[in-house]
Amino acid sequence: MSFAPSLVVSPNVELSPSSFGFLDSVRDGSQIPDSSRFFSRNRAANLMSKKQKWGNHSHSTELKYPILCEGGYGSVIAASMVANPAGEMAVSAEQKVYNVVMKQAALVKRQLRTAGELDVKPDIVLPGTLSLLNEAYDRCGEVCAEYAKTFYLGTMLMTPERQKAIWAIYVWCRRTDELVDGPNASHITPTALDRWEARLEELFQGRPFDMLDAALADTVTKFPVDIQPFKDMIEGMRMDLRKSRYKNFDELYLYCYYVAGTVGLMSVPIMGIAPDSQASTESVYNSALALGIANQLTNILRDVGEDARRGRIYLPQDELAQAGLSDEDIFAGRVTDKWRNFMKSQIKRARMFFDEAEKGVLELNKASRWPVWASLLLYRQILDEIEANDYNNFTKRAYVSKAKKILALPMAYARSLLGPS
Numbered sequence: 300m301s302f303a304p305s306l307v308v309s310p311n312v313e314l315s316p317s318s319f320g321f322l323d324s325v326r327d328g329s330q331i332p333d334s335s336r337f338f339s340r341n342r343a344a345n346l347m348s349k350k351q352k353w354g355n356h357s358h359s360t361e362l363k364y365p366i367l368c369e370g371g372y373g374s375v376i377a378a379s380m381v382a383n384p385a386g387e388m389a390v391s392a393e394q395k396v397y398n399v400v401m402k403q404a405a406l407v408k409r410q411l412r413t414a415g416e417l418d419v420k421p422d423i424v425l426p427g428t429l430s431l432l433n434e435a436y437d438r439c440g441e442v443c444a445e446y447a448k449t450f451y452l453g454t455m456l457m458t459p460e461r462q463k464a465i466w467a468i469y470v471w472c473r474r475t476d477e478l479v480d481g482p483n484a485s486h487i488t489p490t491a492l493d494r495w496e497a498r499l500e501e502l503f504q505g506r507p508f509d510m511l512d513a514a515l516a517d518t519v520t521k522f523p524v525d526i527q528p529f530k531d532m533i534e535g536m537r538m539d540l541r542k543s544r545y546k547n548f549d550e551l552y553l554y555c556y557y558v559a560g561t562v563g564l565m566s567v568p569i570m571g572i573a574p575d576s577q578a579s580t581e582s583v584y585n586s587a588l589a590l591g592i593a594n595q596l597t598n599i600l601r602d603v604g605e606d607a608r609r610g611r612i613y614l615p616q617d618e619l620a621q622a623g624l625s626d627e628d629i630f631a632g633r634v635t636d637k638w639r640n641f642m643k644s645q646i647k648r649a650r651m652f653f654d655e656a657e658k659g660v661l662e663l664n665k666a667s668r669w670p671v672w673a674s675l676l677l678y679r680q681i682l683d684e685i686e687a688n689d690y691n692n693f694t695k696r697a698y699v700s701k702a703k704k705i706l707a708l709p710m711a712y713a714r715s716l717l718g719p720s
């Protein structure tokens with residue numbers, strides 16, 4: 300069946316569940332009157348108990364991420380407990396994110412202990428549902444192919460089960476992002492996001508609302524995927540609704556985790572860790588998180604002009620001020636030496652996150668390494684293009700040419716042959 304995927308959210312202002320039915324049944328007549336019949340089984344037992352501990356890890360109360368420091372760059376210790384101006388102790392963004400990473404790693408480790416390895420559970424076979432489920436996954440594949448050709452191509456080497464699962468996660472992420480970034484973004488309210496979250500909870504309980512949700516509902520029964528990163532991505536969209544400035548890198552880091560680091564955490568349980576990997580599960584999750592952060596920082600640096608035209612500045616305000624720059628400079632879009640220097644330091648930071656991510660790619664299952672390398676190499680090249688544009692990210696969009704994209708694929712493949720040492 301030919302199907303041109305589109306992610307246009309229904310013009311319904313108040314998002315009722317049915318307004319998320321874009322891309323679904325109604326368009327081609329394949330109605331699913333009661334999609335909950337896909338999965339009547341209650342998955343609650345499979346889900347992690349809220350009371351579960353983070354796992355047996357020891358870590359200091361201080362955490363590190365590559366951040367700017369006076370006099371240059373370095374891995375600077377960021378105190379996990381930070382006193383706010385009122386003298387109360389607040390948990391830093393990094394500590395919050397660290398807690399989620401540990402929880403995900405513990406979930407995968409627990410599954411590995413009980414199952415021996417990440418076995419894929421069989422499809423839930425109810426009369427007539429299997430073909431609908433396959434159709435749902437096919438749709439996810441079409442959307443992924445249309446919106447993210449490189450990801451899609453990269454999934455070709457994966458096992459069919461993993462491939463389908465990545466497509467289902469991609470589609471859910473894309474739909475979530477479209478809520479605040481798509482054509483109806485101006486109509487999206489916090490209530491609409493609350494409904495989207497309620498719907499997410501339903502699908503994790505085995506009660507998907509539509510066909511695309513059904514694919515994800517099936518995926519989460521087969522792989523040890525936790526709901527938290529999904530919820531956190533929605534939290535990122537809430538943040539986008541209420542905020543258009545970021546005081547410092549800690550705030551920006553949290554935003555980047557919400558909208559992109561979460562993708563890394565969702566993907567690792569699907570992609571799997573190489574059986575011969577000696578790396579700790581936590582370190583692999585850390586790299587996955589770093590790749591999400593690196594991608595999002597790059598996305599932000601590429602889109603400074605575009606975002607400014609929407610009144611948004613996703614750059615640390617304190618670092619702008621230190622560089623002698625103000626919001627007005629950004630709105631005016633002047634490429635000055637101050638701006639170039641500021642950009643150099645931001646690019647340097649993004650590259651540090653890419654370097655951190657590289658360590659973990661080697662530890663992934665062989666078939667999963669190619670798509671990850673491809674996305675890493677392609678996204679990192681955007682930073683080179685910003686430099687080639689002499690840091691004019693106000694009016695010139697940095698993009699990687701088709702020729703360079705094509706070249707990146709065999710390079711990624713060659714790298715993917717290298718596994719755990």
Ligand SMILES: CC(C)=CCC/C(C)=C/CC/C(C)=C/CC/C(C)=C/[C@@H]1[C@@H](COP(=O)(O)OP(=O)(O)O)[C@]1(C)CC/C=C(\C)CC/C=C(\C)CCC=C(C)C
Pocket residue numbers: 450453465468469472473476480558559560562563564566567583584586587588590591594595598656657659660663670671674
């Ligand atoms: C194989 C592979 C790379 C799998 C990931 C596929 C997947 C599930 C992608 C979802 C991406 C998505 C739609 C996220 C929603 C929020 C969003 C749009 C974030 C931005 C992506 C870039 O999209 P785009 O350029 O289209 O942005 P615009 O909307 O046009 O502005 C992001 C910049 C974030 C993307 C983040 C990732 C792909 C994370 C990748 C990390 C991993 C796959 C973990 C790898 C594991 C290790 C150990 C390194």
Ligand SMILES: [Mn+2]
Pocket residue numbers: 476480
């Ligand atoms: Mn976006």
